[in-house]
Amino acid sequence: MSLDRSDLEKIAHLARLAIAPEQTERYAADLSNILDLVARMDAVDTAGVEPMAHPLHMTQRLRPDNATEPDRRESFQAIAPLTEGGLYLVPKVIE
Amino acid sequence: MQNKTIAQLAADLRLRTYSSVELTRHYLDRIERFDPRLNSFVTVAAESALAAAERADRALKAGDSGPLTGIPIAHKDIFCTAGIKTSCGSRMLDNFIAPYDATVVEKLAAAGAVMLGKTNMDEFAMGSSNETSYYGPVRNPWDESRVPGGSSGGSAAAVAAHLCAAATGTDTGGSIRQPAALCGITGIKPTYGRCSRWGMIAFASSLDQAGVMARSAADAAFILDEMAGFDPRDSTSADVPVPDYVDALDNDLKGLRIGLPKEYFGAGLDSRIAASIQDAIQEYERLGAEIREISLPNSPLSVPVYYVVAPAECSSNLARFDGVRYGHRCENPRDLEDLYKRSRAEGFGAEVQRRIMIGAYVLSAGYYDAYYLKAQKIRHLIADDFKRAFAQVDVIMGPTSPTTAFPIGAKMDDPVAMYLNDIYTIATNLAGLPGMSIPVEPVDGLPVGLQIVGNYFEEARLLNVAHRFQHVTHWHQAAPKGFE
Numbered sequence: 001m002s003l004d005r006s007d008l009e010k011i012a013h014l015a016r017l018a019i020a021p022e023q024t025e026r027y028a029a030d031l032s033n034i035l036d037l038v039a040r041m042d043a044v045d046t047a048g049v050e051p052m053a054h055p056l057h058m059t060q061r062l063r064p065d066n067a068t069e070p071d072r073r074e075s076f077q078a079i080a081p082l083t084e085g086g087l088y089l090v091p092k093v094i095e
Numbered sequence: 096m097q098n099k100t101i102a103q104l105a106a107d108l109r110l111r112t113y114s115s116v117e118l119t120r121h122y123l124d125r126i127e128r129f130d131p132r133l134n135s136f137v138t139v140a141a142e143s144a145l146a147a148a149e150r151a152d153r154a155l156k157a158g159d160s161g162p163l164t165g166i167p168i169a170h171k172d173i174f175c176t177a178g179i180k181t182s183c184g185s186r187m188l189d190n191f192i193a194p195y196d197a198t199v200v201e202k203l204a205a206a207g208a209v210m211l212g213k214t215n216m217d218e219f220a221m222g223s224s225n226e227t228s229y230y231g232p233v234r235n236p237w238d239e240s241r242v243p244g245g246s247s248g249g250s251a252a253a254v255a256a257h258l259c260a261a262a263t264g265t266d267t268g269g270s271i272r273q274p275a276a277l278c279g280i281t282g283i284k285p286t287y288g289r290c291s292r293w294g295m296i297a298f299a300s301s302l303d304q305a306g307v308m309a310r311s312a313a314d315a316a317f318i319l320d321e322m323a324g325f326d327p328r329d330s331t332s333a334d335v336p337v338p339d340y341v342d343a344l345d346n347d348l349k350g351l352r353i354g355l356p357k358e359y360f361g362a363g364l365d366s367r368i369a370a371s372i373q374d375a376i377q378e379y380e381r382l383g384a385e386i387r388e389i390s391l392p393n394s395p396l397s398v399p400v401y402y403v404v405a406p407a408e409c410s411s412n413l414a415r416f417d418g419v420r421y422g423h424r425c426e427n428p429r430d431l432e433d434l435y436k437r438s439r440a441e442g443f444g445a446e447v448q449r450r451i452m453i454g455a456y457v458l459s460a461g462y463y464d465a466y467y468l469k470a471q472k473i474r475h476l477i478a479d480d481f482k483r484a485f486a487q488v489d490v491i492m493g494p495t496s497p498t499t500a501f502p503i504g505a506k507m508d509d510p511v512a513m514y515l516n517d518i519y520t521i522a523t524n525l526a527g528l529p530g531m532s533i534p535v536e537p538v539d540g541l542p543v544g545l546q547i548v549g550n551y552f553e554e555a556r557l558l559n560v561a562h563r564f565q566h567v568t569h570w571h572q573a574a575p576k577g578f579e
Contacts (some may be wrong), residue, residue, distance in 0.1 A: 016414075017439050018436035026130070046476070049472040050475055055288075091430050
């Protein structure tokens with residue numbers, strides 16, 4: 001598997017990472033090497049094998065739909081980079 | 096004091112030979128003296144440690160104490176600690192002070208253990224050498240030019256140099272067992288779901304598990320007794336009763352069936368490490384165990400499968416670091432997308448970015464079946480190999496790592512070479528089984544680890560098997576020179 005510069009740019013966008021142009025080729029080469037390692041899977045016949053998503057084959061637990069957590073907005077927002085009036089601030093999205 | 100076992104320290108504390116405050120000060124002094132050489136701590140929490148020690152002393156005085164009351168330990172910096180920085184080894188969380196304690200932290204504090212500080216680690220637990228940390232590499236106390244292993248390298252080095260009585264770690268693909276092997280200590284990764292993941296910063300949620308790094312199986316049993324158990328706040332926590340791990344330590348090993356997977360003794364294993372492992376197996380035969388050769392035919396695929404499953408889950412888990420709610424935020428973002436992209440590119444190191452991108456790629460439209468689904472199917476085959484093996488044997492043994500500790504910098508330019516360090520440990524995580532590493536005879540003065548893998552929820556048996564070996568050998572008592 002060989003990824004080129006434009007593949008890498010697409011992946012970086014999906015991952016929301018600003019990769020500097022001078023690093024693109026290096027990352028493309030590293031990712032290509034990792035995908036070569038991963039390609040060893042291709043030799044295995046997996047017809048009829050169930051995918052395993054979870055090691056213990058457990059089902060998701062459910063609980064009654066009651067509020068159990070206290071309101072901790074202040075302590076959670078105390079560690080945020082930018083807030084105002086109980087809201088998280090980001091650059092303007094809608095003009 | 097620092098050479099004593101947890102049981103001896105607890106007995107001394109109960110007899111008031113010394114107080115927990117004195118013991119805590121002793122460890123804090125050692126950290127101040129020796130850690131500049133090792134870099135095993137990101138944060139030393141002297142003030143809160145001494146306050147916890149005072150509370151422990153009051154409990155001891157009142158006769159209201161347990162086996163861990165007043166015992167100084169350290170936590171890997173992946174466990175959230177209210178009021179004390181939790182960095183996960185990343186610039187992204189260099190300014191992060193969690194508003195709550197992880198369940199593991201809460202449980203050990205409730206048992207009276209004193210937290211000395213937070214240990215260094217590979218960034219977001221992604222690494223096998225502790226070199227990807229934002230806070231710089233940790234050095235191996237047995238040879239300071241070498242790595243301690245990773246990702247729980249800080250915990251391993253701190254325990255090996257006797258800077259704490261024991262430490263917590265986490266293991267996603269070998270991150271407790273491999274550094275335990277490279278630093279000559281005892282490490283246990285319990286069954287997936289055995290210890291709560293709540294407040295433990297997520298890397299790969301179907302693989303991550305908290306465990307213990309200690310100087311002996313007996314010490315590890317005391318800690319695991321308090322850490323393990325069901326937690327309703329972790330949706331994947333196992334609701335399975337926890338036995339008393341200390342009680343089971345001395346069980347007889349006569350008739351124990353040990354399986355040696357032939358795939359773990361093939362090409363790629365240093366022959367001197369193979370000889371150390373074989374000597375340890377012979378010791379087990381003298382203890383009454385029966386040895387059988389077994390096969391885990393799909394285990395060579397565990398590294399390729401892991402580098403699909405773990406990055407896929409990591410790309411999803413690390414999507415939460417967006418520069419909005421907590422963690423690093425870039426300066427002067429042009430718009431929301433620029434805020435996300437630059438905050439993440441500045442906050443994450445190269446290895447984390449590689450894994451996020453691999454994950455985004457294997458999950459992207461058109462590639463899901465070929466990568467993620469394929470990997471999940473082979474994961475099933477790997478788990479079935481273990482199922483067949485455990486129909487014939489009680490435990491599986493082999494090397495923990497194919498090499499001893501390697502020089503700092505040796506593998507940093509070749510991610511794939513670094514990944515192959517975990518060739519013997521990853522299959523256990525994919526299957527969700529418990530595994531341990533204990534020290535056996537060193538090679539050229541560098542520690543070697545014997546890996547012991549058990550069936551689901553058989554941590555008690557693993558600790559018992561490790562303890563009986565440590566009862567008749569002394570490798571676990573060896574200490575690196577220069578830290579007296």
